Amino acid sequence: MSILTFRGGIHPRYNKERTAALATKPLAAPDELVLPLSQHIGAPAVATVSVGDTVLRGQTIAQPGGFVSAAIHAPVSGTVSAIEPRPTGNGTLGDAIVLANDHQDTETSYSGLGEDWAQADAATLRDMVARAGIVGLGGAAFPSHVKLAPPPDRTIDTVIINGAECEPWLTADHRLMLESATAVVSGLRIIQHILGAPNGVIGIEANKPDALRAISQAATGTPIRVVSLAVKYPQGGEKQLISACLKRRVPQGKLPMDVGVVVHNTGTAAAIHRAVVDGRPLLERIVTVTGTAVSQPANYWVRLGTPVAHVLQHCQTELTPAGKLILGGPMMGIAQKHADIPVVKSTSGILVLQPKDATTRPASPCIRCGRCVDACPMFLVPQELGAFARLRMIPEARAAAALDCMECGSCAHACPAHIPLVQLIRLAKADIHAAARKKM
Amino acid sequence: MKEIFVIVLMAMLTENFVLAKFLGICPFLGVSKKTSTALGMSMAVLFVMMVASILTFLIHHFALVPFRAEYLQTIVFILVIASTVQLTEMAIQKMSPPLYQALGIFLPLITTNCAVLGLAVLNIQNDYRLLQVIFYAIGASGGFALALILFAGLREKLELAEVPQAFRGPAIALVTAGILSLAFMGFTGLAPAS
Amino acid sequence: MFTNETLLALAILGSIGLVMSVLLSIGKRIFAVETDDRFDRLMDILPGANCGGCGFPGCSGFAQGLIDGTAKPTACPPGGPEVTVLIGEIMGVKLTPGEPMVAVVGCAGDHSAAPPVANYQGLRDCRAAHAVAGGAKSCAYGCLGLGTCQTACVFDAITITDTGLAIIDRDKCTACGACIEICPRQIIRLHPKRDEVHVLCINPDKPKEVKAVCTVGCTACKLCTRQSERLVMDERLAVVSPEVKADIPASCALVCPQGTIFDLRQYALSDWILDPAARRDFEQRQEAWKAEEKARKAAAREKKSASKAKPKAAPDTNTDANAEPGTDATPSAGGEA
Numbered sequence A: 001m002s003i004l005t006f007r008g009g010i011h012p013r014y015n016k017e018r019t020a021a022l023a024t025k026p027l028a029a030p031d032e033l034v035l036p037l038s039q040h041i042g043a044p045a046v047a048t049v050s051v052g053d054t055v056l057r058g059q060t061i062a063q064p065g066g067f068v069s070a071a072i073h074a075p076v077s078g079t080v081s082a083i084e085p086r087p088t089g090n091g092t093l094g095d096a097i098v099l100a101n102d103h104q105d106t107e108t109s110y111s112g113l114g115e116d117w118a119q120a121d122a123a124t125l126r127d128m129v130a131r132a133g134i135v136g137l138g139g140a141a142f143p144s145h146v147k148l149a150p151p152p153d154r155t156i157d158t159v160i161i162n163g164a165e166c167e168p169w170l171t172a173d174h175r176l177m178l179e180s181a182t183a184v185v186s187g188l189r190i191i192q193h194i195l196g197a198p199n200g201v202i203g204i205e206a207n208k209p210d211a212l213r214a215i216s217q218a219a220t221g222t223p224i225r226v227v228s229l230a231v232k233y234p235q236g237g238e239k240q241l242i243s244a245c246l247k248r249r250v251p252q253g254k255l256p257m258d259v260g261v262v263v264h265n266t267g268t269a270a271a272i273h274r275a276v277v278d279g280r281p282l283l284e285r286i287v288t289v290t291g292t293a294v295s296q297p298a299n300y301w302v303r304l305g306t307p308v309a310h311v312l313q314h315c316q317t318e319l320t321p322a323g324k325l326i327l328g329g330p331m332m333g334i335a336q337k338h339a340d341i342p343v344v345k346s347t348s349g350i351l352v353l354q355p356k357d358a359t360t361r362p363a364s365p366c367i368r369c370g371r372c373v374d375a376c377p378m379f380l381v382p383q384e385l386g387a388f389a390r391l392r393m394i395p396e397a398r399a400a401a402a403l404d405c406m407e408c409g410s411c412a413h414a415c416p417a418h419i420p421l422v423q424l425i426r427l428a429k430a431d432i433h434a435a436a437r438k439k440m
Numbered sequence B: 001m002k003e004i005f006v007i008v009l010m011a012m013l014t015e016n017f018v019l020a021k022f023l024g025i026c027p028f029l030g031v032s033k034k035t036s037t038a039l040g041m042s043m044a045v046l047f048v049m050m051v052a053s054i055l056t057f058l059i060h061h062f063a064l065v066p067f068r069a070e071y072l073q074t075i076v077f078i079l080v081i082a083s084t085v086q087l088t089e090m091a092i093q094k095m096s097p098p099l100y101q102a103l104g105i106f107l108p109l110i111t112t113n114c115a116v117l118g119l120a121v122l123n124i125q126n127d128y129r130l131l132q133v134i135f136y137a138i139g140a141s142g143g144f145a146l147a148l149i150l151f152a153g154l155r156e157k158l159e160l161a162e163v164p165q166a167f168r169g170p171a172i173a174l175v176t177a178g179i180l181s182l183a184f185m186g187f188t189g190l191a192p193a194s
Numbered sequence C: 001m002f003t004n005e006t007l008l009a010l011a012i013l014g015s016i017g018l019v020m021s022v023l024l025s026i027g028k029r030i031f032a033v034e035t036d037d038r039f040d041r042l043m044d045i046l047p048g049a050n051c052g053g054c055g056f057p058g059c060s061g062f063a064q065g066l067i068d069g070t071a072k073p074t075a076c077p078p079g080g081p082e083v084t085v086l087i088g089e090i091m092g093v094k095l096t097p098g099e100p101m102v103a104v105v106g107c108a109g110d111h112s113a114a115p116p117v118a119n120y121q122g123l124r125d126c127r128a129a130h131a132v133a134g135g136a137k138s139c140a141y142g143c144l145g146l147g148t149c150q151t152a153c154v155f156d157a158i159t160i161t162d163t164g165l166a167i168i169d170r171d172k173c174t175a176c177g178a179c180i181e182i183c184p185r186q187i188i189r190l191h192p193k194r195d196e197v198h199v200l201c202i203n204p205d206k207p208k209e210v211k212a213v214c215t216v217g218c219t220a221c222k223l224c225t226r227q228s229e230r231l232v233m234d235e236r237l238a239v240v241s242p243e244v245k246a247d248i249p250a251s252c253a254l255v256c257p258q259g260t261i262f263d264l265r266q267y268a269l270s271d272w273i274l275d276p277a278a279r280r281d282f283e284q285r286q287e288a289w290k291a292e293e294k295a296r297k298a299a300a301r302e303k304k305s306a307s308k309a310k311p312k313a314a315p316d317t318n319t320d321a322n323a324e325p326g327t328d329a330t331p332s333a334g335g336e337a
Helices: A114-119 A122-131 A172-179 A181-195 A209-218 A238-246 A266-278 A308-313 A371-375 A382-390 A394-399 A410-414 A421-439 B002-014 B025-030 B035-064 B070-095 B097-106 B114-125 B130-160 B170-190 C004-030 C037-045 C058-068 C080-091 C126-131 C148-152 C178-182 C207-213 C251-255 C269-274 C276-309 C315-323
Strands: A032-036 A060-063 A078-087 A093-101 A158-163 A199-205 A225-229 A261-265 A284-290 A298-303 A324-327 A349-353 C101-105 C158-160 C166-168 C188-192 C197-199 C231-234 C237-240 C261-263
Touching: A032 A078, A060 A093, A114 A181, A114 A266, A122 A181, A122 A266, A158 A172, A158 A181, A158 A238, A158 A266, A172 A181, A172 A209, A172 A266, A172 A284, A181 A199, A181 A209, A181 A261, A181 A266, A199 A209, A199 A238, A209 A225, A225 A238, A238 A261, A261 A266, A284 A308, A308 A349, A371 A382, A371 A410, A382 A394, A382 A421, A382 B130, A394 A421, A410 A421, A421 C126, B002 B130, B002 B170, B025 B097, B025 B130, B025 B170, B035 B070, B035 B097, B035 B114, B035 B130, B035 C004, B070 B097, B070 B114, B070 C004, B114 B130, B130 B170, C037 C058, C037 C080, C101 C166, C126 C148, C148 C158, C148 C178, C166 C269, C178 C188, C197 C237, C251 C261, C251 C276, C269 C276
Parallel strands: A158 A199, A158 A261, A199 A225, A284 A349
Antiparallel strands: A032 A093, A078 A093, A284 A298, A324 A349, C101 C188, C158 C166, C197 C261, C231 C237
């Protein structure tokens, strides 16, 4: 297998060896679970239960609030103790359904299509995915059934499964591919069936040889191509995967479906398999808990809605005020002020860093060294975008394609002057959107 | 032919009016904030230089020399240049109002631009014939345009830089102009050995 | 006197001048341009700050907009009423100037009142800080104090205190709106310049939650609303109503237990925020006023019990009782300064 790659990118220290070989363990469910109604892109879900109701594990407790929305299910059996605003991982208070766990785990009944799912038509399968509340588990949390319903004028010829997991420290997808390889492959075949796409590709970074072997084995007998990707961040970005696996370039401002491709995360594929074959909704996910301040790192099957504080208790962490708590990975995750936030569908990892790893150096002036330009996987000039952002030169920023930036952080990582480029470019993007709204 | 080529090359590079002779610094610094205005200004100066140098040449040879009134050279040249600039101003206001707004005060300032008067006087000093005068004007205004547009490009980049407080504004612009001037000194080797 | 040379020089100059003037007058006819001299006159009277508060790109854009009819003559905040009237004169319309406004930061919670709960490292910009898990401040609605509004203000009207709070100088503020637009928490609001009392808090959460994050936040006790009809409750937050026309007595600020209400008749804003002596003085006056109120209520109660002890109501006694409505436990609306 030859190794495929994309333009730009960086090579951060991965630190995955701490958890890559640890089998995923189920985490004991907490006494209280907090399920935010908005844990996905799109309209928040609408609660279908009221305070005081009893719920079963697997029961739907919130319906999608629109087409681009997702359902929410109870990961435990118990009672609804409240529906109120609670702190979430992006710093705001969001309406959430709070469940009091009765620790009985009484499950509702499930009805899947079994191995004969290929008899069903695309619409039925898509509907099952929607009812299972599946969203992109790679971190974007985009409702999957929407991605499985491209406009009729777009023909999809290839589906790529993202097994790259390029984010440092995280090994959730890696473990999933080792432990549920058949589910991942089956999920890909279901997605291909729904979209009518003849080609299926699973891309895995070369630093996971065991996963490559496991998936290749599960895919024998199918036309699915398993490819080895260069170990580079952000190999897991959609456009980077398409460039590496198929050598196609998605034009600026366009989507993968415009070049006939749809990309899904391995976790999403496995969840789709479970939804279609077993009829099980999305109730839990693998979360890697690691970091320099964690003395017992692990990969856990965590029920959605579990407070991060509860997870940390089980891992012997030392979260000091001067340390850092990150939800997600160190490149694209969000630092938190406290641990009273729930694990949601997009939480792939919980990272706790010691104070010495948490400080950043103050920024110094840009000397046009060009390292950011070398690193950018989207063909942008981050130095220029940062200057436009700082000087609030909005038309110039728009012309320099600031909106194409996927905020991967490669430029900020590469910058020797420690300029906070991602923050600056985010400000430029916000200004561009504000200016566009003003014009309307 | 070779002579014409040498004249143009010399006027544009080795003896660039702005960067080597240091004439016309006022519009050079005043209109070089954006490359688009710099281009417009260069076109205006090209026109003025052409018309003014031909007119002054003709007046010198057919009105001043026969009457042995060469001492009137300076004042007559200024008169001609001022009128030419007035005409150019009216034409630009009619044909391109945005350019007229953008150039602002610097358009009438071409009148006192020493580059134009310098060109007229140099034509007489170097004893050029009419053909040489025309090409000297083309070379001079071409060199002016080159310096102006180059500098405008540099200043657009300077806008994005984090310049130390003491150097912000005209200070860093002048330092950059000096370095650009040094760079143009590198063309000295192109001068013919005469 | 006039030698040959002088005459010759004059002749040459004169003839060249004549030729040139003929050429120029021909040129003027060919290149005649219709200019609207109103543009230049407008540019003369406009402030020239190019702040963009009118919504147009700079003063020249606004002047052109006025001539095109796309700009409202009252749209220039730095120019204020004087410029509005001048614009009217040039454009030939009679204009009534709008009410002068001023921007006020609706937060008094600096680091000592509303301490940060985390250490924010990154771009010193409030919008950037707000984007990282809502910023490091304990209060999710309060001023982050990183100076984004200060950078946006072209009139140098905003200072950031050492304790992390933005303060607007009402004399320099021209209400152009740049700071209001850029504040990620929309803390800055426009108020009429003649308003002297402001509620410096925008936190709408429940009293217990507000108290947990800030010592000067509004806890919706409603005491101030009883001092003046202009102070009304917007759910759980006290606000100065723009519609109601009533006086706001000094007791409004004095009655607030949190010290959220700022009265510029009593203190300067910078003293109120920064000077501990001003706060101590305020606390003393608060105590003094409370003591006075207590005494007044006691006196009113005594008078009421005295009037009850008397036989059936004579007209005078009734009028007396009505004149002092302070018989309920809350301070009356007519409290003195």
